[in-house]
Structure formats: C-alpha cells, structure tokens
Amino acid sequence: MARPKKSKLLEQNPDTIVERHGFTGLCAMPTELFDEICGHLRPVDVLNLGCANKRLAVLTGTPSRLWTVFRVAMGYPAVPPSYVDQITDKKIVVLASRMGCFFCTTKGKKIVWSAMKRVCAKCTNKAGTIGVTELGTIDPVFARWCIDMESAKSTSTFNRKNQLAEIRANRRAEIIKRFGDLTPISIPLDWLEKCETFRKACEVPAPLTGRMFTNLLRTIQPELRNIRIRETIKDRYLALYAFAMEGIPAAWHRVFSRANLYSYGFYSESTPFEADFIDAIKPELEQYMWNQVYPEFDPRTFRQVAEAKKAMTRPFTVYEGIKAEILGELPGLQEEVVSYISANTPTYRALPSVVSAERAKSDFLIGFEEQVTEDRLDQLFPSDGGMRMGRIGPREWKDHNSEIISYRNKDWNLAQVRASVAEWNKTLTQRIATTYRRITETCSADIKSVGEVHANTENDIKELPEWEFLADMDVKEVARVHGILRSVFNYPFYMFSEQRHGQNKVSQCRQLITEPDDKFDAETTFEAIAEYVTSVMSNRRALRVHAEPVIYVAFLKSIGLDYRKDHETTSVAEYEEWERKLSLQVEGVLQEVESQEWYQNSHHFYNLEVDDFMVKMVSNAETCNDILPADEFSAKEFVENHSDWLESEISQRMDFFSHGGYDSEYDSDDDGLNPFMRNGCSLM
Numbered sequence: 200m201a202r203p204k205k206s207k208l209l210e211q212n213p214d215t216i217v218e219r220h221g222f223t224g225l226c227a228m229p230t231e232l233f234d235e236i237c238g239h240l241r242p243v244d245v246l247n248l249g250c251a252n253k254r255l256a257v258l259t260g261t262p263s264r265l266w267t268v269f270r271v272a273m274g275y276p277a278v279p280p281s282y283v284d285q286i287t288d289k290k291i292v293v294l295a296s297r298m299g300c301f302f303c304t305t306k307g308k309k310i311v312w313s314a315m316k317r318v319c320a321k322c323t324n325k326a327g328t329i330g331v332t333e334l335g336t337i338d339p340v341f342a343r344w345c346i347d348m349e350s351a352k353s354t355s356t357f358n359r360k361n362q363l364a365e366i367r368a369n370r371r372a373e374i375i376k377r378f379g380d381l382t383p384i385s386i387p388l389d390w391l392e393k394c395e396t397f398r399k400a401c402e403v404p405a406p407l408t409g410r411m412f413t414n415l416l417r418t419i420q421p422e423l424r425n426i427r428i429r430e431t432i433k434d435r436y437l438a439l440y441a442f443a444m445e446g447i448p449a450a451w452h453r454v455f456s457r458a459n460l461y462s463y464g465f466y467s468e469s470t471p472f473e474a475d476f477i478d479a480i481k482p483e484l485e486q487y488m489w490n491q492v493y494p495e496f497d498p499r500t501f502r503q504v505a506e507a508k509k510a511m512t513r514p515f516t517v518y519e520g521i522k523a524e525i526l527g528e529l530p531g532l533q534e535e536v537v538s539y540i541s542a543n544t545p546t547y548r549a550l551p552s553v554v555s556a557e558r559a560k561s562d563f564l565i566g567f568e569e570q571v572t573e574d575r576l577d578q579l580f581p582s583d584g585g586m587r588m589g590r591i592g593p594r595e596w597k598d599h600n601s602e603i604i605s606y607r608n609k610d611w612n613l614a615q616v617r618a619s620v621a622e623w624n625k626t627l628t629q630r631i632a633t634t635y636r637r638i639t640e641t642c643s644a645d646i647k648s649v650g651e652v653h654a655n656t657e658n659d660i661k662e663l664p665e666w667e668f669l670a671d672m673d674v675k676e677v678a679r680v681h682g683i684l685r686s687v688f689n690y691p692f693y694m695f696s697e698q699r700h701g702q703n704k705v706s707q708c709r710q711l712i713t714e715p716d717d718k719f720d721a722e723t724t725f726e727a728i729a730e731y732v733t734s735v736m737s738n739r740r741a742l743r744v745h746a747e748p749v750i751y752v753a754f755l756k757s758i759g760l761d762y763r764k765d766h767e768t769t770s771v772a773e774y775e776e777w778e779r780k781l782s783l784q785v786e787g788v789l790q791e792v793e794s795q796e797w798y799q800n801s802h803h804f805y806n807l808e809v810d811d812f813m814v815k816m817v818s819n820a821e822t823c824n825d826i827l828p829a830d831e832f833s834a835k836e837f838v839e840n841h842s843d844w845l846e847s848e849i850s851q852r853m854d855f856f857s858h859g860g861y862d863s864e865y866d867s868d869d870d871g872l873n874p875f876m877r878n879g880c881s882l883m
Contacts, residue, residue: 226254233258234265242269243296261289274351274358279340286315295352301326310352312345363404371401377412383492386423390430394422424489432480435496439476442498443508447515472510475503521560531609532571539567571606578613579620591688592627595713596620624664630712631688632668633721634728638684639676641729683735687728704731750778753817757827780828785813787834788826792845795838807849815848
C-alpha cells in the first residue's frame with residue numbers, strides 16, 4: 200500500500216516559508232514580544248505551550264519573567280530570599296494551575312506549601328516539609344510564608360467568586376433588557392422569574408452573546424406562553440370583577456387584587472364560576488403564539504357577565520344580610536356593630552369561596568365578641584398593655600367576670616363595672632400586703648440572708664399599692680420579700696419565661712390569692728406562698744453549690760460545718776461575703792504574680808482569671824489553707840511560699856489554651872450535688 204503524500208507546506212523548506220509568508224514563526228519571535236503575548240493567556244495555557252517543542256520550552260522556562268508576572272497576578276507573596284534556590288515562581292504557578300495528587304492518582308488541587316506538593320486528603324501525612332532547620336525545627340520565616348500563601352489562595356478564590364458573581368449579574372441584566380426590548384410584546388421581569396429556563400441561563404458565568412440569546416429564546420418559548428396565558432386570564436378576571444362591582448361600596452373592591460389572586464389560588468378552580476371563566480377564556484388564548492398580540496377584552500360583552508356579577512357580588516350581598524340580621528339581634532350595640540363592619544370588611548372570609556351565610560355570621564360574631572371584649576377591658580384597665588403582662592389582678596378579674604364584659608350582657612354599665620374593679624383591686628392589694636407581713640414575721644431570719652437592699656429599690660417599694668398597708672414595717676424587709684415574690688404577683692414581660700423552674704407553684708399561689716371572696720381561704724393561701732418562699736431560698740443555696748461546690752465546701756469547712764448535715768442551714772449572705780473576701784485575696788495574689796520577673800519573661804501575654812485560680816487554689820492541698828479568707832493576709836508572702844506551684848500551674852494553663860485542647864480536670868462528670876466526690880478536694 201502506497202504511503203500518502205505529505206502536505207506541500209510540510210515539504211517546503213523553512214526558509215521558503217519565511218520568504219513566502221513574511222514571518223519567522225513563534226519560535227523565532229523576540230523574547231519580549233513572546234512574553235507580552237503570553238501575558239494575555241492563562242498560566243495553564245502557557246505551561247501547555249512549553250510542551251510543544253524545545254524552543255518553546257526554553258522561552259517558558261524557569262528563568263522567564265512570565266512566571267513572576269503570573270505569581271503576582273495570582274496574589275501570591277514573593278519567595279523568601281533564603282529559599283529562592285528551592286522554590287521558583289514557575290513551581291508556584293504549576294502547583295496553583297495544575298491538579299492531581301503527588302503520591303496517587305486522585306484528582307485534587309489542595310496544596311501543602313510547606314512541602315511544595317499537591318496532595319489529597321489521604322496522602323497529607325506523606326507530604327513532609329522543606330523548611331526544617333539544622334536543629335530540627337521549622338524555620339519561622341518559611342512558616343510565615345506558608346501561612347501567607349494559604350491566605351493569598353483564599354483571597355484569590357474570594358476574588359474569583361466575586362468576578363463570577365459580577366459576570367452572572369451582567370448576564371442577567373442583559374437577558375432582562377433584551378426580553379424587554381422584544382416586539383410586538385415585551386416580556387416583564389416577573390414573567391421571566393417564573394421560568395426555570397431563565398433562572399438556569401442566569402447562572403452561566405459567561406457574557407451573553409447574540410447566539411446564546413437566540414438559543415435561550417427558542418428554549419424558553421413554551422414556558423413564556425403558559426405564563427402569559429395564565430397572567431392574561433388573571434388580568435381579564437380582574438377587569439370583569441371591576442365591571443361587576445360597579446355601584447358597590449369602594450371598600451369591597453379590595454377583595455380581589457392581583458396579590459389576592461396569587462394567595463387565593465385562582466387556578467385552584469374552587470368555585471364553578473371560576474372554572475367556567477377559565478374554560479371560556481383559555482381556549483381562545485391558546486390559539487396564539489407566545490409573542491402574538493391578544494385581542495382586547497371587553498367585560499361588558501362577555502357572554503357570562505350576568506353570572507359573573509352575581510357570583511362576584513355575593514360576599515357583599517351576604518354581609519349586608521348578616522349586618523341587618525345582627526343589628527336586629529343586638530339593638531343596643533348598633534354603633535359597635537357598624538364600626539366593626541366598617542373596620543373589618545371586606546376580609547379574606549368575604550371571598551366567593553364563603554361556604555354559607557351561616558358560616559360567615561359565625562365568623563363575624565367571633566371576631567365581634569373579641570373586639571367588644573378588648574374595647575371594654577381597655578376602658579377598665581387602660582395601662583395593662585392588653586392584659587398580657589404586668590401586675591396580677593386584671594386577667595383574673597376577667598376570668599371571674601367574663602359574662603359581665605360579654606357583648607351579650609344587655610345590662611352593661613361602665614361606671615358600675617369600674618366601681619367593681621376598684622373594689623377588687625383594693626381587696627387584692629390587702630391580701631398581698633397581709634402576705635408580705637406574715638412572710639416577714641415567719642421567715643425573717645432566712646429572708647435577711649438575701650442581702651442588702653439598694654436605695655432605689657426602697658423607693659420603688661414605697662410606690663407599690665400595698666405600701667399603704669405596710670407603712671409601719673421596715674422597708675428593707677418588705678423589699679426582700681417583694682424580690683422573692685415578684686414572679687408570683689407580677690406576670691413576666693416575656694411569656695416564655697413563664698416556663699421557669701417552680702412555675703407550677705407560682706401558678707398555684709396566683710390562683711389562691713386571686714380567688715373570689717366566697718372561695719378565698721387565707722390560711723391555705725399563706726401556706727402555699729410560704730412553701731414557695733422556702734423553695735426559692737433552697738434553690739438559691741443549691742445554685743451556689745452547683746455553681747462551684749469545691750468553694751462552697753471550703754466555706755462550710757472554714758466555719759466548722761459539715762456539708763452533709765448543715766448545707767441547708769447556712770446563710771446565702773454569709774457565704775457571699777466569705778466568697779467575696781476569697782476573691783479579693785486571689786485577685787491580690789494574681790496581681791503580685793504579674794509583677795514577678797519569671798512571669799513577665801515568659802507568660803506576660805497569658806490572662807490570669809480570678810475564678811479559675813479560686814478553684815485551683817482551694818482544691819490544692821498545698822495552697823488551700825493559706826488562701827482561705829483571713830484578717831491578716833499577705834499576697835506577697837503567699838507568692839513567695841508557692842511560687843513553684845504558681846509557675847507550674849500558669850505554664851500548664853498557657854499550654855492548654857495555646858493548643859486549643861480540652862482540660863478534663865475542669866470538666867468533671869460530677870453533677871455538683873455532692874462536692875465531696877470531686878477529685879483533689881483538700882478538705883476531705
């Protein structure tokens with residue numbers, strides 16, 4: 200078989216080619232011109248070009264300034280001077296442009312700069328590092344360069360994402376503009392946004408060309424045709440509705456709007472008339488192409504206009520009948536009924552999908568009753584914020600007297616009801632005052648442990664309604680009781696806080712103290728509230744024990760008490776004072792530590808926390824007895840006696856935080872109920 204002839208161009212002498220075409224080829228191009236051309240290419244294209252022949256390999260070799268230009272364009276920092284022999288700009292560009300693991304066939308672009316290799320997740324441990332000094336440590340200059348390279352890569356990725364986002368935004372704007380400029384009809388944006396094809400086309404990160412738009416136009420036509428038909432049917436239905444509602448009060452014209460048609464689900468065909476309207480309009484529109492002009496629609500000539508008018512005015516007809524019926528049933532509330540109707544109709548219930556006049560009347564009466572009740576309560580309790588928060592009393596009165604404020608009560612008299620409310624408030628205030636007095640007398644010693652009372656709190660107490668009956672008492676004692684019982688006699692600002700611990704007891708106390716006179720039992724109420732006060736005080740002690748049991752045990756031990764027997768009898772105020780003294784002593788020790796030379800030389804950047812060292816010092820047998828509160832305490836002497844322990848502890852804590860570890864010593868599985876179970880307690 201004869202070999203095929205070679206191309207005449209390949210058989211010609213290179214010198215002949217130069218003479219005939221007037222150029223010497225890419226390989227003979229001056230280096231500066233070659234570099235200028237390659238500067239407009241992607242780095243990966245230049246790398247591929249260097250594989251074509253030896254001459255191009257030389258032009259794109261490591262010494263070429265092209266790679267420095269590419270490295271700078273990528274945002275990578277320069278190589279440290281001490282590593283220029285090992286790391287070149289071309290090597291950096293190759294790593295950033297190519298993909299594939301150095302050790303296996305996995306495709307990936309993750310780069311370990313400390314090893315100058317691309318590796319996959321499985322081969323990360325094989326990468327090694329090239330920045331190890333003779334002493335076996337990592338060169339800090341090289342380590343900083345590696346960190347800068349990672350940061351530059353993240354910045355480059357971020358910039359690329361921004362570029363792509365800008366390209367997509369410009370493409371989307373161009374698509375919208377071209378659809379808006381179409382003739383004989385333009386396509387609005389809200390139509391386009393309903394097309395899946397449009398959304399997909401906007402995600403392509405490439406500038407829009409004429410050919411691309413032509414392909415998009417051909418693909419999107421079926422979707423646009425269906426959307427245009429649907430929107431035209433809605434527009435014609437609205438036009439028919441406006442014609443049918445002529446002569447009806449303007450307020451009813453808001454029943455249907457384009458927004459309501461979307462939320463109402465026009466295409467659900469929920470009523471026979473809507474289905475007939477769609478069947479009458481849709482076949483005609485389907486005869487036209489997606490970009491053809493539809494004929495004008497005149498609702499007066501619509502063949503079902505009489506049926507449409509009857510269906511569309513039905514809500515108004517139904518509500519007019521309801522209005523007349525209710526006005527006849529409630530002759531004393533005509534003004535309220537008319538006001539409610541004018542403020543609340545038409546509503547979504549007034550749409551043609553109303554099941555029946557009976558259902559519409561039921562819905563009306565429910566809303567009307569709520570409105571009348573709210574208005575009357577606002578007249579009785581104007582400052583209660585809708586009875587959702589504040590002092591107890593109003594909502595309990597409402598629960599006991601729901602029939603009085605009902606719109607069905609024909610004997611409603613505002614003045615008489617206000618007098619009844621005033622008497623109720625006076626009775627409830629006396630009950631609360633009596634409770635404060637008895638709790639103070641019964642639990643005086645325990646309540647004093649709550650702590651000092653601020654002067655502003657005393658002024659607030661004197662403004663309470665019950666202070667009129669407590670003026671002979673010590674205001675501080677009343678303030679302490681009020682602080683404990685605040686959640687009983689006041690509703691929380693946020694409703695979810697009603698779910699706090701002990702809310703069942705709070706609800707029981709509220710119910711008992713707000714019972715009507717014929718059901719109120721003073722002794723039962725006091726016993727329930729006294730039990731609640733006891734539980735609150737116990738919880739305060741328990742919270743202290745749970746918060747830091749080691750310190751609490753140290754406190755009991757220092758005053759000669761046993762936790763198992765005496766932890767419920769101690770005063771909260773006494774413990775808080777002891778803990779405050781301990782905190783001041785530890786704070787003095789830490790200030791003294793910060794002045795030590797050994798601390799300033801190595802640990803000056805570590806923040807010493809008082810709470811941390813309170814626990815450590817009390818838990819340690821070596822330091823516990825010396826740190827407990829004492830009249831004569833010397834922080835300087837403590838530091839001198841325990842400098843080795845302090846230095847060791849601070850070093851351990853510094854290492855722990857610098858490595859981001861987890862210290863099990865500070866997270867015991869102990870639930871805090873028995874502090875003697877904690878390891879290291881020196882008071883055992």
